[in-house]
Amino acid sequence: SASFSAVRSTYDDIELDDGTTIDQHFRNSRRAGGTLTFGYEVSPLLALEVRAAYDQYRYSDPRPLSNRNADSHSFGFGIRYQITQLLTAEFNAGMREHKFDNPLFSKIKGVSLFGRLRWYPTPLISIRADLSQSTTTSTLDQVSAVTVTDFKFGADYEFRRNVLMTIETALSFDDYGQVGLEAKRLSLTGRAEWKVNRWLRLGSYASFNNRFGSGSGLIRNYSAAQVG
Numbered sequence: 001s002a003s004f005s006a007v008r009s010t011y012d013d014i015e016l017d018d019g020t021t022i023d024q025h026f027r028n029s030r031r032a033g034g035t036l037t038f039g040y041e042v043s044p045l046l047a048l049e050v051r052a053a054y055d056q057y058r059y060s061d062p063r064p065l066s067n068r069n070a071d072s073h074s075f076g077f078g079i080r081y082q083i084t085q086l087l088t089a090e091f092n093a094g095m096r097e098h099k100f101d102n103p104l105f106s107k108i109k110g111v112s113l114f115g116r117l118r119w120y121p122t123p124l125i126s127i128r129a130d131l132s133q134s135t136t137t138s139t140l141d142q143v144s145a146v147t148v149t150d151f152k153f154g155a156d157y158e159f160r161r162n163v164l165m166t167i168e169t170a171l172s173f174d175d176y177g178q179v180g181l182e183a184k185r186l187s188l189t190g191r192a193e194w195k196v197n198r199w200l201r202l203g204s205y206a207s208f209n210n211r212f213g214s215g216s217g218l219i220r221n222y223s224a225a226q227v228g
Contacts, residue, residue, distance in 0.1 A: 002036050004032075052076075055072045076112050078091050096133075096134065115132075136148055146176050172185040172187075181215070191204070
């Protein structure tokens with residue numbers, strides 16, 4: 001299997017109370033990358049897997065001493081096992097590396113983890129749990145990158161076969177190793193998708209995110225809501 005993603009982030013300028021504007025365009029960035037997974041079925045219940053991922057980070061920052069352009073990759077081995085006809089488990093472990101073009105920022109290396117559990121209690125309901133660990137570029141001036149560990153739990157329900165409703169909660173741990181700080185992020189997301197016909201689907205979502213527990217003004221707590 002293969003997947004590809006691309007993200008573009010832009011930052012508005014900061015406007016102070018006295019009318020002064022602080023340019024934040026240097027934070028604008030682009031990220032692109034993908035994941036490849038190869039599997040071999042040893043038996044009808046057991047499969048061996050190799051998983052590789054690559055991401056490229058490019059920033060608009062013109063300053064050579066602070067630019068955080070970087071390349072990130074991970075590689076791991078694992079298994080996928082069908083515990084029962086209704087329960088499947090997958091686990092993958094390996095190594096990851098985040099390397100900056102700027103020699104002033106050191107490489108960040110660590111263990112790469114990926115886990116997935118799928119349970120189908122009824123023909124219309126599926127329950128899933130996911131574990132992943134990755135490194136991504138930090139938006140803080142004092143930190144080059146952050147290690148993110150995600151735990152996700154969700155459920156999907158097919159209503160009358162043409163409406164899919166999903167609810168998902170996630171808990172993330174952000175490790176800012178260079179300043180010895182850690183923050184937590186809790187999110188709750190609901191989605192609905194309507195299969196109008198063979199060619200058309202309509203969907204909507206709502207999500208709430210909250211960052212907390214850093215204990216420092218450097219990493220500020222926040223709450224955010226999104227609908228679409």
